[in-house]
Amino acid sequence: xxxxxxxxxxxxxxxxxxxxxxxxxxxxxxxFGVTGDLSKRKLMPAIYDLANRGLLPPSFAxxxxxxxxxxDQDFAKEVHDAVREHARTKxxxxxxxxLSKGIRFVAGEFTDDAAFAKLASTLxxxxxxxxxxxxxxxxxxxxxxxxxxxxEQLKRSGLxxxxxxxxxxxxxxxxxxxxxxxxxxxxxILGQVFPSGSIFRIDHYLGKETVQNLLAxxxxxTMFEPLWxxxxxxxxxxxxxEDIGIGSRAGYYDGIGAARDVIQNHLLQxxxxxxxxxxxxFDARSVRLEKEKVLAAVELPADLDAxxxxxxxxxxxxxxxxxxxxxxxxNIPADSITETYAAIKLEVANRRWAGVPFYLRxxxxxxxxxxxxxxxxxxxxxxxxxxTDTQELTSNALVIRVQPDEGVTIKxxxxxxxxxxxxxxxxxxxxxxxxxxxxxxxxxxRLILDVLLGEAPLFPRHEEVEMxxxxxxxxxDHWASRGxxxxxxxxxxxxxxxxDMLARDGRSWRRP
Amino acid sequence: MTLRLESTNASDIASAISAERHxxxxxxxxMVMTLVIVADEEYQADATQAAASSAGDHPxxxxxxxxxPGRGEPQLDAGISVGDSEGPGELVRLRLRNSLAEHPAxxxxxxxxxxxxxxxxxxxxxxxxxxxxxxGRLASRRIVDTTSTDAxxxxxxxxxAHLATGDTDLSWTRLTxxxxxxxxxxxxxxxxxxxxxxxSEAIPAAPLMRTWxxxxxxxxxxxxxxxxxxxxxxxxxxxxxxxTITRPTGHMATVERNGIAVKELFLPRRSVKDLISEELSRxxxxxxxEETMSRLDITRLEPDNDGAADQDDTAGEQTENTTEGP
Ligand SMILES: NC(=O)c1ccc[n+]([C@@H]2O[C@H](COP(=O)([O-])OP(=O)(O)OC[C@H]3O[C@@H](n4cnc5c(N)ncnc54)[C@H](OP(=O)(O)O)[C@@H]3O)[C@@H](O)[C@H]2O)c1
Numbered sequence: 001x002x003x004x005x006x007x008x009x010x011x012x013x014x015x016x017x018x019x020x021x022x023x024x025x026x027x028x029x030x031x032f033g034v035t036g037d038l039s040k041r042k043l044m045p046a047i048y049d050l051a052n053r054g055l056l057p058p059s060f061a062x063x064x065x066x067x068x069x070x071x072d073q074d075f076a077k078e079v080h081d082a083v084r085e086h087a088r089t090k091x092x093x094x095x096x097x098x099l100s101k102g103i104r105f106v107a108g109e110f111t112d113d114a115a116f117a118k119l120a121s122t123l124x125x126x127x128x129x130x131x132x133x134x135x136x137x138x139x140x141x142x143x144x145x146x147x148x149x150x151x152e153q154l155k156r157s158g159l160x161x162x163x164x165x166x167x168x169x170x171x172x173x174x175x176x177x178x179x180x181x182x183x184x185x186x187x188x189i190l191g192q193v194f195p196s197g198s199i200f201r202i203d204h205y206l207g208k209e210t211v212q213n214l215l216a217x218x219x220x221x222t223m224f225e226p227l228w229x230x231x232x233x234x235x236x237x238x239x240x241x242e243d244i245g246i247g248s249r250a251g252y253y254d255g256i257g258a259a260r261d262v263i264q265n266h267l268l269q270x271x272x273x274x275x276x277x278x279x280x281x282f283d284a285r286s287v288r289l290e291k292e293k294v295l296a297a298v299e300l301p302a303d304l305d306a307x308x309x310x311x312x313x314x315x316x317x318x319x320x321x322x323x324x325x326x327x328x329x330x331n332i333p334a335d336s337i338t339e340t341y342a343a344i345k346l347e348v349a350n351r352r353w354a355g356v357p358f359y360l361r362x363x364x365x366x367x368x369x370x371x372x373x374x375x376x377x378x379x380x381x382x383x384x385x386x387x388t389d390t391q392e393l394t395s396n397a398l399v400i401r402v403q404p405d406e407g408v409t410i411k412x413x414x415x416x417x418x419x420x421x422x423x424x425x426x427x428x429x430x431x432x433x434x435x436x437x438x439x440x441x442x443x444x445x446r447l448i449l450d451v452l453l454g455e456a457p458l459f460p461r462h463e464e465v466e467m468x469x470x471x472x473x474x475x476x477d478h479w480a481s482r483g484x485x486x487x488x489x490x491x492x493x494x495x496x497x498x499x500d501m502l503a504r505d506g507r508s509w510r511r512p
Numbered sequence: 513m514t515l516r517l518e519s520t521n522a523s524d525i526a527s528a529i530s531a532e533r534h535x536x537x538x539x540x541x542x543m544v545m546t547l548v549i550v551a552d553e554e555y556q557a558d559a560t561q562a563a564a565s566s567a568g569d570h571p572x573x574x575x576x577x578x579x580x581p582g583r584g585e586p587q588l589d590a591g592i593s594v595g596d597s598e599g600p601g602e603l604v605r606l607r608l609r610n611s612l613a614e615h616p617a618x619x620x621x622x623x624x625x626x627x628x629x630x631x632x633x634x635x636x637x638x639x640x641x642x643x644x645x646x647x648g649r650l651a652s653r654r655i656v657d658t659t660s661t662d663a664x665x666x667x668x669x670x671x672x673a674h675l676a677t678g679d680t681d682l683s684w685t686r687l688t689x690x691x692x693x694x695x696x697x698x699x700x701x702x703x704x705x706x707x708x709x710x711x712s713e714a715i716p717a718a719p720l721m722r723t724w725x726x727x728x729x730x731x732x733x734x735x736x737x738x739x740x741x742x743x744x745x746x747x748x749x750x751x752x753x754x755x756t757i758t759r760p761t762g763h764m765a766t767v768e769r770n771g772i773a774v775k776e777l778f779l780p781r782r783s784v785k786d787l788i789s790e791e792l793s794r795x796x797x798x799x800x801x802e803e804t805m806s807r808l809d810i811t812r813l814e815p816d817n818d819g820a821a822d823q824d825d826t827a828g829e830q831t832e833n834t835t836e837g838p
Binding site: 003004005007010011012013014016017018019020021023025026051052054057058059092094095097098101130131133165429430431 | 542692693694695696701703704706728729763764775778779790794796798799800
């Protein structure tokens with residue numbers, strides 16, 4: 001009988017009915033660290049935007065936990081201000097009024113048993129009053145050193161335990177440790193309290209439209225995949241450049257550095273998605289399997305001095321503004337060896353990629369903010385032109401622009417109009433309107449909704465995290481033994497050592 | 513800025529678009545489709561504007577065809593704007609004067625973007641058979657709005673009779689938030705459903721909703737007249753009580769299960785811009801709409817009570833909605 005309830009089957013849904021959006025079921029989101037930067041700038045606005053797009057259930061609650069002497073309405077005002085300032089969609093009084101009815105605040109320290117008992121009773125009340133149905137997501141937007149005390153408290157107070165037909169999930173942010181050992185520890189801490197399917201690691205890059213489009217580009221077209229291998233690809237450059245310095249985040253950044261902050265998670269994930277084979281389907285498990293195969297096949301160069309580079313930004317000018325050097329930033333010791341720029345060369349030891357280097361680089365205070373994956377092709381084996389005709393021609397490239405200005409660029413040679421034969425590089429751009437910018441959901445909206453729906457394809461699992469550290473640890477150890485990194489000019493494209501690193505291979509960095 | 517060409521032809525228009533594009537620095541943005549709007553002078557401005565603002569989501573070339581039948585010599589006048597304040601895409605208003613009004617395809621065909629999908633939209637009033645219409649034939653998606661017609665009952669009958677793959681009705685698009693809200697209520701456990709009731713003004717969306725619910729739930733669905741606005745209440749009766757969604761003002765709705773736990777839900781009536789943008793985001797045929805139309809019972813397009821507007825209140829819903837005007 002179609003009108004009877006069977007779990008997992010809803011008569012009003014059908015795979016053919018593609019226009020029907022999925023709405024999260026009854027649930028609450030509990031944020032630890034609501035007073036923090038991430039919560040204000042991203043999480044609370046994303047929750048409002050989801051509500052405004054009609055994707056949150058009527059039975060939704062948002063619970064804040066922090067060491068503030070606040071009442072529910074004080075917290076509601078904080079959320080309101082954050083939403084007003086940072087939400088992507090228009091502010092609607094009715095949506096706000098409805099959302100704010102489910103807002104609660106619990107005051108306390110992480111070590112305070114009574115506070116967690118209060119949290120438990122608050123969630124219980126919400127189940128009764130708002131019908132959140134025992135489904136709760138705990139978002140740990142706090143420094144990772146507190147993960148163990150918070151998860152311990154969640155366990156002790158019975159909050160991590162889900163009853164039949166309801167779920168408890170935990171969401172954590174990077175950094176997922178600072179090396180393999182600490183990552184394992186962290187995974188163990190979480191794993192003792194939550195089953196691995198209930199742990200969601202946020203890598204907001206994976207929620208971005210273009211990153212998902214990378215999979216569409218590769219696996220829905222016939223045009224690119226035949227070229228996507230060592231027969232045609234010369235090398236791959238994956239860049240994430242920031243124009244800002246470390247700002248006020250010295251406490252977080254010192255001792256972490258560019259490689260741990262960006263390469264371990266974002267760049268290695270982008271590399272895995274670029275290099276992986278076609279998954280059998282796009283469910284979480286199949287995609288992860290392919291990514292893991294790539295990570296397992298990654299090989300480091302033997303000579304790390306020659307094939308990696310690091311640096312610290314010097315005082316100077318960035319985009320017309322005088323800026324401090326890294327060592328002059330507040331709360332950074334003058335002898336800090338933390339790198340603010342990191343570039344590494346990796347190879348993937350499999351048939352598809354043998355001999356194709358993947359160059360990964362990231363840095364702060366570079367010329368502009370840009371992230372991209374550039375697949376650079378080999379030169380044509382023979383050019384039936386005079387050498388002077390093709391002087392201006394470099395390699396063909398396919399560039400996936402992750403941000404800003406998300407889209408795809410193809411670079412190829414074209415004849416310059418006129419009677420002479422002159423071939424030069426031209427580019428062809430595709431950007432899907434503004435839909436990748438203003439109107440497309442923030443990565444956080446998508447990821448939070450996926451957490452609430454329990455859909456996991458976009459979240460890295462602990463195996464991947466550990467494999468990434470296995471790749472990075474030897475490089476980090478090597479750097480640690482080499483003292484202070486060289487300086488590089490603020491507002492440029494990184495240290496001279498990084499240019500030398502590519503020059504040694506007869507290549508050069510693209511100017512993104 | 514709008515470039516005006518009078519007494520022109522398609523080839524001159526095409527050259528003017530491309531010149532205009534080069535002058536703007538050869539806009540890098542690729543166009544993903546051509547949208548052809550067919551509307552009378554009275555409706556073209558609003559529709560073109562709605563489409564132009566959704567071109568932010570879907571960069572496209574918009575061709576607004578405005579038939580101006582009359583007696584004199586056939587004449588084509590065009591207004592062209594490329595990537596300006598009206599929107600990021602290319603926008604061409606085509607006034608087809610006198611006997612040219614009967615030959616719109618001759619103007620539109622040369623102006624379609626190469627090898628990308630074509631969508632046709634009749635914002636108010638449309639030919640009976642879309643798929644064989646000269647403009648409709650060029651398009652893979654054909655969008656009409658039966659809500660904009662005065663006699664919607666006959667409009668639905670006509671649509672059903674001529675239904676072809678790729679047809680869409682914005683009356684159906686309007687139902688998406690309602691359908692999503694209903695589906696969400698059934699993601700949670702419920703007792704077997706025995707019947708359902710749809711309260712609505714007399715609009716085409718109401719019989720479509722009734723048909724979809726009957727098809728999906730396999731239970732009888734009553735459609736009762738109300739003062740709306742639009743659909744203002746839907747009740748799913750189960751052996752354990754009722755699941756009721758009530759939307760008194762066309763904005764916020766309440767969800768009730770078994771007369772308790774009234775919760776609010778954002779269920780806004782949407783602008784034509786939002787509707788068209790939703791339609792353009794999927795260019796494949798809407799199978800669910802087509803199936804619903806094929807199941808539509810043309811003898812049951814009107815309310816089961818003829819205008820008595822007495823809502824059933826055994827489910828505990830507020831009856832005051834019935835007294836509220838649209
Ligand atoms: N900000 C970002 O863009 C970003 C990006 C990626 C990952 N992350 C990660 O996201 C998490 C949060 O980042 P954030 O930038 O929001 O950090 P933050 O601004 O430093 O906020 C940390 C939060 O933790 C709370 N907290 C710290 N120590 C506490 C204690 N002993 N007892 C109770 N509460 C304590 C703080 O509350 P008080 O106000 O009471 O101190 C604050 O709400 C971190 O894991 C970070 O690594 C952040």
